[in-house]
Amino acid sequence: MRLKFLGSGDAFGSGGRLNTCLHVTTAETAFLIDCGASSMIAIRRFGIDPNALDLILVTHLHGDHFGGLPFLLLDAQLVSRRTRPLTLAGPPGFTQRLAEARENFFPGSTTVEPRYKLEILELPPERPAVLGPLRVTPYVVKHYCGAPPYALRVEAEGKVLAYTGDTEWVDSLVPAARDADLLVAEAYFFDRKIKYHLDYKTLESRLADLNCRRVVLTHMSADMLRHAGRVACDVAEDGKEFAI
Ligand SMILES: [Zn+2]
Ligand SMILES: [Zn+2]
Numbered sequence: 751m752r753l754k755f756l757g758s759g760d761a762f763g764s765g766g767r768l769n770t771c772l773h774v775t776t777a778e779t780a781f782l783i784d785c786g787a788s789s790m791i792a793i794r795r796f797g798i799d800p801n802a803l804d805l806i807l808v809t810h811l812h813g814d815h816f817g818g819l820p821f822l823l824l825d826a827q828l829v830s831r832r833t834r835p836l837t838l839a840g841p842p843g844f845t846q847r848l849a850e851a852r853e854n855f856f857p858g859s860t861t862v863e864p865r866y867k868l869e870i871l872e873l874p875p876e877r878p879a880v881l882g883p884l885r886v887t888p889y890v891v892k893h894y895c896g897a898p899p900y901a902l903r904v905e906a907e908g909k910v911l912a913y914t915g916d917t918e919w920v921d922s923l924v925p926a927a928r929d930a931d932l933l934v935a936e937a938y939f940f941d942r943k944i945k946y947h948l949d950y951k952t953l954e955s956r957l958a959d960l961n962c963r964r965v966v967l968t969h970m971s972a973d974m975l976r977h978a979g980r981v982a983c984d985v986a987e988d989g990k991e992f993a994i
Contacts, residue, residue, distance in 0.1 A: 756792035758986035761814035789818030808840035809915030810899035843897035891917030940977035
């Protein structure tokens with residue numbers, strides 16, 4: 751498995767970074783984890799072929815994590831002229847919120863029949879879903895977004911990629927991330943504790959329980975970016991790649 755950060759930013763463009771978008775490839779498939787509002791810009795900037803994506807996993811229903819989908823689906827229809835099937839998988843409530851977002855941004859866009867097979871799935875928590883060659887297990891975390899927010903554990907090729915999504919510390923992050931080959935973790939602040947977001951110091955105090963081989967911090971505020979030289983983990987950047 752290989753991971754490339756197409757977007758490693760928060761919702762507010764801190765550090766000039768693009769919204770969350772993780773591009774993952776295996777020998778058999780290519781997929782995204784999250785597709786924030788700026789993701790079509792990121793896809794073009796980093797030369798990713800959107801028609802090569804089989805799947806887009808969505809952690810939670812905030813614009814900086816799923817707001818790129820109305821653009822990507824319109825691109826698939828009008829510009830990239832997609833024919834390959836596409837699966838979108840998110841938390842309960844995803845189907846309706848996605849339809850609302852598409853209609854708000856591009857009225858009428860949900861009434862056009864796609865020329866490719868578009869499947870939209872709502873994944874139940876803590877039940878492994880087999881999606882092509884991947885096994886994906888969502889865990890409910892704590893982040894207000896009008897629907898259950900997820901951390902994701904993705905297994906492929908005998909490796910585990912885990913992603914916290916946006917959340918304050920919750921114990922469900924332990925089964926989501928335990929023994930992962932790579933954990934992508936939110937670090938919104940360095941040591942300031944706020945509701946619904948993770949800070950580096952809290953994460954650091956839990957890393958022994960998680961026992962991950964490698965940890966990459968993402969979704970950093972301007973405060974966290976100022977402290978990025980003081981951390982013991984890897985730090986994401988737009989365009990940065992990791993072998994898993
Ligand atoms: Zn976010
Ligand atoms: Zn969020």
